[in-house]
Amino acid sequence: MKKLMIPLTTIALAATFGLASIAPASADQAAATRNTILGAAALIAGIAIESNVAHKNAVANTVEGYTSNGATVYQDGHVVEPNGQSYYPGNENQQIACNGNGGCSISGNYGYGNNGRWNRR
Numbered sequence: 001m002k003k004l005m006i007p008l009t010t011i012a013l014a015a016t017f018g019l020a021s022i023a024p025a026s027a028d029q030a031a032a033t034r035n036t037i038l039g040a041a042a043l044i045a046g047i048a049i050e051s052n053v054a055h056k057n058a059v060a061n062t063v064e065g066y067t068s069n070g071a072t073v074y075q076d077g078h079v080v081e082p083n084g085q086s087y088y089p090g091n092e093n094q095q096i097a098c099n100g101n102g103g104c105s106i107s108g109n110y111g112y113g114n115n116g117r118w119n120r121r
Contacts, residue, residue: 064096065104073104 062075070082073096080086089096094108 063102065098065102067104067106071106073098079106 056076060074060076060078064073064075066072067079072080074080077090077096078086078088079096089106089108092109094106096104096106098104
């Protein structure tokens with residue numbers, strides 16, 4: 001039994017000292033700095049995207065003027081006809097021109113557009 005006690009005691013002491021010397025993992029400073037920079041960049045990107053979306057919504061909802069047939073022309077270039085149809089004249093090979101007094105005109109190619117609506121030719 002004495003021959004068995006010394007190896008067991010040695011193993012027990014080695015295991016105890018081995019486990020006692022294990023320290024919890026400490027954060028790597030480079031990883032912490034990188035994560036801080038990535039978090040700040042994500043925050044800045046989120047603010048920039050929100051600001052851009054708010055600006056686009058404001059432009060899309062700002063009336064530039066009206067055509068002679070009563071269509072409303074918005075600052076982002078889309079036109080809402082009196083019947084509620086909405087389209088972008090640039091997609092129909094047309095151009096919008098608005099004067100400073102809220103009067104707008106649409107000129108260019110006319111015919112059946114991409115949306116199936118008849119435009120004068």
